[in-house]
Amino acid sequence: MAPPTPPLKQQQHQPPYEDASSPYFLPHSDNPGVQLVTQQLNGSNYSNWHRSMTTALIAKNKLAFVDGSLEHPHHTDLLFTQWMRCNSMVVSWLRNSVIPEISSSIMYIDDAYHIWNDLRERFSQGNLARICQLKQQLFNLKQGAEDVSTYFTNLRILWDEYKDFQPSRWCTCDHCRCHSARRWNDFQMQECSMQFLIGLNSTYSQIRSQIISTTPFPSLSKIFSLVLQEERQRSIEFGLPQSSLTNTEVQGSLINATGIARGRGGRGKFLCTHCGKTSHTVDKCFEIIGYPPGYGRGRGKPQGFSTDTMSRSANQLSSGDTMITQAQGVVPPFSTADMTRMISFLQSQMQAHSSSTNTQISPASIKDGKVFGDASAPASMSPPFSGSFSGDCDWEG
Template sequence: MASPSSYSTVAAGSTSIPAITALDVNHPYFLHASDNPGMVLTTVILTEQNYSQWRRSMEIALSSKLNLGFVDETYVRPAVNSMLLIYWIRCNNMVTSWILNSVSLDIRQSVVYMKTTHAIWEDLKVRYDHTNVPKLFNLRKELSHLTQGMMSIAAYFTKFRTIHDELECLSAKPRCTCTTCTCTINSKLEAYDQTVQLTQFLMGLNEHFTGVRGQILIMNPLPSLSQCYSILLQEENQREYTGNVSLNKDNIAMSIRQNTSGKSYQTKTSQKSVDTSVVVCEYCHMTGHIKEKYFCLHGYPPWHRLHGKPKPRPKSHKSTVAAHVSDNMAPSVSSEAASSNSGSLNLTDGQCK
């Protein structure tokens, strides 16, 4: 912190204006060039339901800027004749602007006219920092019923860690504060809490993590919750990769089967779609097929229901035509022969009989 000797007074008429020759960057009243009243220090906006989370976020942000002392009144207001007064007022107003930017509109209107940052901070604490017992009850109940379900490992871990950390914030466990303590009770309590936290996290995992869960439980020493999450995440990624590979193999096999069946169907369709009324076989001179697909020469094709059976006997086109012609011509020839015979002998009907 800068000492009073680093400040000097400059006379301006009847008014004395304090002037600073140099202000160290670690001075609590130092403001960076990027600091402005419109800054938003946290994305958590204070409502009536999230005071604990908002307070924790604001404490982290203000402490990083060395301004937490304005809300807890560690940086008291300097005396009226102090050269640091105007810089304290400047920083106090800056922190007040940051707090107003992080609360809802209704809450902002109720605290905007307060004079100091500490007054706003304490007013919000009295109004919204209610008893923790109901909140603790709901959080512990939610944590005891929390399971992975359809969530990924990352989503399940985030939800579990959020509930657990909020419980720790609302109900901090007592620790030994003795400076000369030799019982190492703090380290034992820390190890016990980590074991309870790890086992409770593993209890909510799905059944297909049973194998890796058993391997984690027999490790000595037990891994931390973060290390356990890393192991489970690798297992989940490996399962997804294996599933994708098998799925791709199934898709390829199905595609091959579909293409093969499609080609067979197209072959059958193309073979059956030929106009058989104009096709004449060069071998037997019959219609309905061609020589290259004549069953009597090449046998039945694979798609035919008689495939594998002996070749059929060929049918002669000439013999078929001759038989057809002889059948048609036989009655006429017989009648003509009878009439010629009857005409040459001049026999009567009675004689013929």
Template sequence: MTKPEGQKIEQISPCSPLYLHPSESTNHSLVPSKFNGKNYDLWSDAVKTALDAKNKLSFIEGNVKKPVLTKGQEETLEAVAWRQCNAMLKSWLRCSIEEDLHASINFSGTVVEIWKELRDSYSTGNSPRVHQLTTELAECRQKKGQSVIDYYTKLKTIWDELANYSKVHQCTCGAAESIRKEREDERVHQFLMGLDNNLYGNIRSNLLMDDEITNLARAYSLVLREESLKAATKEKDDVLEATAMAARIPDGATKGRNYGEKKDDKDIFYCTYCQKPWHTEDYCWNKPENQGRGRGRGRRGRGRGGRGHSERANAAGVSEGDATKQGLTAEELVQFRALIASKGDNNSNDKGSLFEDEDWTGGA
């Protein structure tokens, strides 16, 4: 379209609330966290901040009025711009609210009417919310296993929301600095009071030893440093404990190690062959090849049928699966059991039978 000579084309100034940038879209959400019916106060504050950045806050506050046209008057440039901005803001609000709530909100009116309806329907009021936040602040503690960052973030969220409800005006006189310092000290005490006493009791005492309490940022930084130091120390202690545990286990016993169900059994090691405790496979008398080892010295004791009973028990404990592992056939296994049984019967009447170190089967 060519511009007629001598005619001026009207344009909306970029500084005007009626101005819309060409990149603006109707499917744009103003805030990352949508309104779900329970977070109105935080959501509305975030929406107002976003609209203020776009120079559109005056629309929902009702300061930009709809241009009035007389009957038969052609729509002016300002009227067109206002209609477009109103439609754009309604789309932004719709995209910033969960879809489940769309049916309960009337989007047919102006953006000012929609904003007022949301405020009247979902705003809980200052007094109940302030009481709730104050209670949460008094009960805020670092839970077991909770990081310092998560604990501080929760505190900071409560402080910031309470500040939105504060009716104290900013002071510009000489007392402004002392008021700010007093509020800062109060937050430092609240932060230190909620820390885990077992982990950060010492650093809390050190910070409170000074007559002049440090600022909140400095206290937070020192506690974070203490948390990192404790994490590094714990990792080092775990490595040393694992190394010491490995040193207490004899060579060859780690294969069959079984910790069991009880915590006090964690230092017991088991034989990989018979699964009995306190000996290794090399010294297991349940293995046929170890039956004849170690005659001649050891601990002496007297008892009835000691060796015969032990040998019969060893023979009975040899299963077909164990025999297969040792290369024995089923017939050889039967002969082996009969031989051991006969030897045991011959020795059962010998009251002078000796128990030797190597005869120990590892039984509890």
């Protein structure tokens, strides 16, 4: 028969300041100059600061020094010295986590628990005013010129702070079986999702209607993913960066692509890509084909279809204006070569008739496109636009 196994040696009891699981333990990395949170308390951000400091103190295993669970020991206690050391460390962390003005007001408070309560009593009393401010900001929050990701981030910042002021659950029974906390959290997420959809631009009305009619209602993360995919799809179709796909700019890109602009009373339905004016297209632009006789009488407009206008139009066509017009979505009825040959032919005809006109017809005998006096003048001398012109034209944008 085997001899009995000797009992294990009992481990020696470690003092609390050497036990890593004890709040009295201070690792070598801890020092009074550490700033536990990046955002210091300035008075108006107490809710966010409180949550950040609570998380940091839990990670340092020092929350017991500020919530009152570890009371001040008597000076005869063996742990009194170690408690004073840890308490002074937490006091230094609290002073480093507030702005200098607030730090001066707590400089003579030596207990971390008293500092924690003093800051709470001073800066947590304006909860109702902050809740009202958050509700107003959420009501006025719209996407506007921001992309979907930036708009969603701004919404979550406001909504999470607003949710923190509300109770986590309504059930008061000791052992809850109605799952009120879970249902309350689901309701809060649904409210945040609806707020996100309401603030989107009108260009997302179709995807918004599809999401609202979905059963069961998707989660907030799923809704954000669907809207973000819609934004990326539009950036591929329009060839624009995601940040520029606002309502106004999308409408502008559609207008430039089709060459159609909005007008009043049926006027201004067309947009000329050459001069930028409305009520006509590029194939009827007077700056290219020339002005009719008597156009703009009394308004400083050109009075005839001059050779300089024809030459300038030919140069513009040869320099590639027609290519630009085609690239913008407005295709003229003639090709560049056809229009160039037509303009060259008209220029030669006008130069031939201009030399004969100087000898047969005086300048005073031409009025409103009609020849007076000498009947032997050739009939082909009439300007390219026959008849009289009243001066009222729908061409002006």
